[in-house]
Amino acid sequence: AQSVAQPEDQVNVAEGNPLTVKCTYSVSGNPYLFWYVQYPNRGLQFLLKYITGDNLVKGSYGFEAEFNKSQTSFHLKKPSALVSDSALYFCAVSLSGGYQKVTFGTGTKLQVIP
C-alpha cells in the first residue's frame, strides 16, 4: 500500500519569505513523487515530480522540492513567496509510475500574507 501524509492543514507565510510545505510518504518500493496545486474552483495543476537522480527537483512558478529517502520526505519549497501562491497544495505518490494510480495527501492550504 502507498500513502502520503501532509501534517499541516494550513501554512501561513509573509510575502517575500521562504515557504515550506511538508510531505512524507510510505511505499513498498521506489516512489515516484508529485506536487500539485489547486486554486479555487479549478482542477489540479502539476507543479513538479521526482523520479530518480538529483534529490532537488525544480518545477513550475519557482517551486522546488527536496527528496529525502532516509526521512521519506518530499517537502515543497520556494525561496520567496508571492500572494498569488496562495492555494491548496497536494503531495502525491505513485509506486509504478504515472500510468498507475496516484495517491494524494490531504492537502495543505498555503496562505501568503501581503
Place this chain on the structure above:
Amino acid sequence: EPEVTQTPSHQVTQMGQEVILRCVPISNHLYFYWYRQILGQKVEFLVSFYNNEISEKSEIFDDQFSVERPDGSNFTLKIRSTKLEDSAMYFCASSVGLAGPNEQFFGPGTRLTVL
C-alpha cells in the same frame, strides 16, 4: 497549451438517477483516470483506463460505476443509481503513457450534487 476538459461543470441530480460525466483528455494521451474529492476531503483514485479497458480500480468503484471511451476523444464516467454519498467533485485526468512515470494532467472537475 492542451488541457483536459470536463462537462458539465456542475450537475445536480435526484437520488437514484443515472448521471454521465464527460471528459475530453489531451489528444495524444493514452491513459485516462477518474478521481473524486468529497468536500473537505482528499482526492481519491477511482479508476484507470487504457486500451479500452480498465487497468485498475479502487474499492470505491463498485458496480454502480462504469467508464467508457465511446469515440476517439471522449471518456465518460457513469453512475447508474446515484446515492447521497456520491456528491463530490469528480476529476478526470490523462497521461501520456510512454515508458517511465508520467505526470497526470487534470481537468477542472465536475461538481456532482445528489439530492
